[in-house]
Amino acid sequence: MGISGRFSGWRVLKEGLTGNKGWTPHWRDPEPKREYDVVIVGGGGHGLATAYYLAREHGLRNIAVLEKGYLGGGNVGRNTTIVRANYYLPGNSEFYSHSLRLWEGLEQDLNYNAMMSQRGILNVFHNDGQRDATIRRANAIINQGDDAEILYRDQLRQMVPFLNYDNNRFPIMGALLQRRAGTARHDAVAWGYARGADQFGVDLIQNCEVTGIDVAGGRVVGVQTARGPIKAKKVALAAAGRSGQVAALAGLTLPIESHVLQAFVTEGLKPVIDHVITFAEGHLYISQSDKGGLVFGSYLDFYSSYAARGNLAMQEHTMEAIAAMVPAVTKARLLRSWGGIMDMTPDGSPIIDHTPIAGLYLNAGWCYGGFKATPASGHCFAHLIATDRPHAAATGFKLDRFRTGRGLMDEEGTGAQHNLH
Numbered sequence: 001m002g003i004s005g006r007f008s009g010w011r012v013l014k015e016g017l018t019g020n021k022g023w024t025p026h027w028r029d030p031e032p033k034r035e036y037d038v039v040i041v042g043g044g045g046h047g048l049a050t051a052y053y054l055a056r057e058h059g060l061r062n063i064a065v066l067e068k069g070y071l072g073g074g075n076v077g078r079n080t081t082i083v084r085a086n087y088y089l090p091g092n093s094e095f096y097s098h099s100l101r102l103w104e105g106l107e108q109d110l111n112y113n114a115m116m117s118q119r120g121i122l123n124v125f126h127n128d129g130q131r132d133a134t135i136r137r138a139n140a141i142i143n144q145g146d147d148a149e150i151l152y153r154d155q156l157r158q159m160v161p162f163l164n165y166d167n168n169r170f171p172i173m174g175a176l177l178q179r180r181a182g183t184a185r186h187d188a189v190a191w192g193y194a195r196g197a198d199q200f201g202v203d204l205i206q207n208c209e210v211t212g213i214d215v216a217g218g219r220v221v222g223v224q225t226a227r228g229p230i231k232a233k234k235v236a237l238a239a240a241g242r243s244g245q246v247a248a249l250a251g252l253t254l255p256i257e258s259h260v261l262q263a264f265v266t267e268g269l270k271p272v273i274d275h276v277i278t279f280a281e282g283h284l285y286i287s288q289s290d291k292g293g294l295v296f297g298s299y300l301d302f303y304s305s306y307a308a309r310g311n312l313a314m315q316e317h318t319m320e321a322i323a324a325m326v327p328a329v330t331k332a333r334l335l336r337s338w339g340g341i342m343d344m345t346p347d348g349s350p351i352i353d354h355t356p357i358a359g360l361y362l363n364a365g366w367c368y369g370g371f372k373a374t375p376a377s378g379h380c381f382a383h384l385i386a387t388d389r390p391h392a393a394a395t396g397f398k399l400d401r402f403r404t405g406r407g408l409m410d411e412e413g414t415g416a417q418h419n420l421h
């Protein structure tokens with residue numbers, strides 16, 4: 001049996017009867033080698049998924065994931081776990097569709113319980129304009145081959161009676177429902193991919209900050225790290241909120257601003273909210289975790305920052321919005337809040353592409369929606385790294401669209417202003 005062991009019903013029974021003494025670490029803790037075929041910078045969801053698919057789909061084995069802290073300590077463990085495929089624009093819609101299909105098979109694929117819960121997402125609308133845009137979006141989603149339903153006020157009220165339907169400014173008119181959407185346990189996703197990659201021989205190296213990217217003759221040749229230099233034929237950046245800083249190590253300036261996004265959780269309650277619910281008002285969203293906490297959040301903090309904590313003004317806005325839309329939440333005690341650093345692009349869509357430096361690949365710009373993208377991001381980034389061609393589901397995520405202006409995917413129609421997404 002490998003170091004990670006295998007999960008099975010029989011194994012759980014056996015361990016349960018023998019004091020759970022036979023479990024071993026899920027992945028090795030190797031020393032870095034002097035050279036790899038592929039070095040991935042960033043041990044978050046996207047970096048780990050990339051390593052896994054590079055090994056599983058493309059047969060590469062000499063791979064390292066370099067993580068400056070611990071695996072899963074970044075945004076993959078800080079998000080609010082929402083998974084959905086209800087994007088409107090071509091370029092995004094097929095990518096997130098691909099991702100949801102990968103989510104649906106992920107636990108079997110990894111033999112890991114990621115607590116995938118397809119409890120359905122409701123995107124609530126409040127006025128005629130939002131209703132029309134929502135219907136257009138539902139039609140686009142259905143044309144894409146995914147599920148979408150429009151519910152009007154009375155149907156919605158039967159499903160979720162506890163919302164404030166008669167708020168003066170933001171009365172609730174209906175919602176877009178995607179039943180296959182839901183949540184997954186965020187850090188279990190990182191652990192599952194880490195364990196899967198490790199089983200293929202990928203070296204997962206923690207406490208290994210990348211401090212330099214070595215380039216010779218226009219080609220990447222390796223990285224400098226807190227644990228010494230490492231040579232590499234290919235280097236793949238998957239550093240999420242730190243993408244701008246990491247790319248700068250190779251002399252690149254990215255079209256990315258880093259902003260804080262906060263989230264909040266209450267004390268554990270008995271099950272009260274069955275779905276994920278988002279509101280067009282206040283960018284608000286809420287769901288209930290399997291532990292019982294009500295998990296909610298709203299906008300970005302609206303200024304650039306690398307601090308993984310947020311400001312009071314946005315906390316106040318979020319509390320106002322939740323009290324207005326889901327008044328019962330005001331009876332619960334807030335347990336804690338936290339923040340994460342978002343890599344915001346001008347059009348709110350990501351980048352999976354080559355860079356101007358040969359052998360250096362970029363996966364970035366996930367804004368506040370990269371958790372749901374994790375499987376497809378890893379899958380498509382691995383395809384690009386292994387074949388040097390974009391995956392069919394990720395042809396639009398070009399780095400040069402911000403220079404040429406062609407191919408922008410402005411999902412929210414907010415224009416080229418990072419802080420309005």
Ligand SMILES: Cc1cc2nc3c(=O)[nH]c(=O)nc-3n(C[C@H](O)[C@H](O)[C@H](O)COP(=O)(O)OP(=O)(O)OC[C@H]3O[C@@H](n4cnc5c(N)ncnc54)[C@H](O)[C@@H]3O)c2cc1C
Nearest residue numbers: 042044045046068074075076080082210340369370371372
């Ligand atoms: C509060 C909040 C709520 C969110 N909610 C959702 C949601 O509901 N649904 C959704 O789809 N998305 C959501 N997101 C967004 C999602 O979490 C991110 O887009 C996604 O996790 C980013 O990809 P990642 O997992 O690879 O990032 P990370 O986990 O941040 O991985 C990047 C890693 O790179 C490492 N790194 C950085 N610099 C270096 C370096 N120099 N050397 C080595 N390693 C380095 C970091 O330590 C980090 O571990 C949310 C984010 C936040 C903060």
